[in-house]
Amino acid sequence: MALSRVNASIGTAAVLGLADVVMDAAPTTAYLMLGGRCVMDCAFCAQARSSRASALKLSRVTWPEFDQAQTLALLAQAVERGDIRRCCLQVTVADGYFQRTLQVIRAVRETCPRYAGASPPRFPVDAAILPKDMAQVEELLAAGVDHIGFGLDAACERVFQRIKGGSWARSLALIEEAAQRFPDRGAVHLIVGLGETEREMAEMIQRMHDLGLIVGLFAFTPVRGTRMENVPPPSISTYRRMQVAQYLITNSLACVGDFTFSPASQLLSFNFPRLPEILADGVAFQTSGCPDCNRPFYNERPGGPMYNYPKPLTSQQVEAAIEDVKRET
Numbered sequence: 001m002a003l004s005r006v007n008a009s010i011g012t013a014a015v016l017g018l019a020d021v022v023m024d025a026a027p028t029t030a031y032l033m034l035g036g037r038c039v040m041d042c043a044f045c046a047q048a049r050s051s052r053a054s055a056l057k058l059s060r061v062t063w064p065e066f067d068q069a070q071t072l073a074l075l076a077q078a079v080e081r082g083d084i085r086r087c088c089l090q091v092t093v094a095d096g097y098f099q100r101t102l103q104v105i106r107a108v109r110e111t112c113p114r115y116a117g118a119s120p121p122r123f124p125v126d127a128a129i130l131p132k133d134m135a136q137v138e139e140l141l142a143a144g145v146d147h148i149g150f151g152l153d154a155a156c157e158r159v160f161q162r163i164k165g166g167s168w169a170r171s172l173a174l175i176e177e178a179a180q181r182f183p184d185r186g187a188v189h190l191i192v193g194l195g196e197t198e199r200e201m202a203e204m205i206q207r208m209h210d211l212g213l214i215v216g217l218f219a220f221t222p223v224r225g226t227r228m229e230n231v232p233p234p235s236i237s238t239y240r241r242m243q244v245a246q247y248l249i250t251n252s253l254a255c256v257g258d259f260t261f262s263p264a265s266q267l268l269s270f271n272f273p274r275l276p277e278i279l280a281d282g283v284a285f286q287t288s289g290c291p292d293c294n295r296p297f298y299n300e301r302p303g304g305p306m307y308n309y310p311k312p313l314t315s316q317q318v319e320a321a322i323e324d325v326k327r328e329t
């Protein structure tokens, strides 16, 4: 019965005891995928309408299907143990996706009502989804979603039109209205490496932060079978600069107007004298987004490069990441 099945990322499945895989870093958020093949056609996405990638893929990750009731019961145990601290539904635009999302949010809420690590002690549930309008935003929040993760993905209209299609103005207007009406209830996903400049990405991070949204940075990952399968991922130096920009901006330590860009819109300087001190703990290079959302190997091959570190960096990793920031390409 389709309604009683749910897909879990392979890392989530391992933490729940549903799969036996060796992991260098375990997810601290449980990622569940709902929907199936999407009616949208984002050029990078394994679930896009025209994609030939496996139906069990999203980015680099495999999402096997499990019984929903069993998965949620195991999720409750993992929450109790403190292994899982958040749940996020990754929702594609497929038949009945919206009602299905509401149903799973409610089911997670019922199965995992408490989480001692949060204040108030409520288990946080988010949904990375494309709401159609404000009515859907309201329904999601009423169903108990903590954050709606808006998949804007593109840093500017030019990239949005080429990679995603649809109305940039309408997407932005919905995000802006939701952020204004429901402060602290939104996150936005931005993907580095879709064809934007470093200036465009830094400016969009600032714009989203100014709206009060959490900014989750992703690195474009070429997936076989998608329209962008032959496009290279972003250089690690560009990604590191965007991580630093994200960190400074979202912690209100600096703003994009402080940064210097080259004529080609590459970020040349943060003009932030305390930068070495601020970067020394490596947190700027860890996965960004909602608390405890560490997305291990969502963008990374196990052999690297590590765009988003899913756990604290060693001092050698911090040194290398800071060197990456300084490299031109």
Ligand code: SF4
Residues within 6 Å of the ligand: 029, 086, 087, 088, 089, 126, 127, 128, 147, 148, 149, 150, 187, 189, 216, 288, 289, 290, 293
């Ligand atoms: S940042 Fe993480 S937890 Fe938050 S909406 Fe995005 S994927 Fe989900």
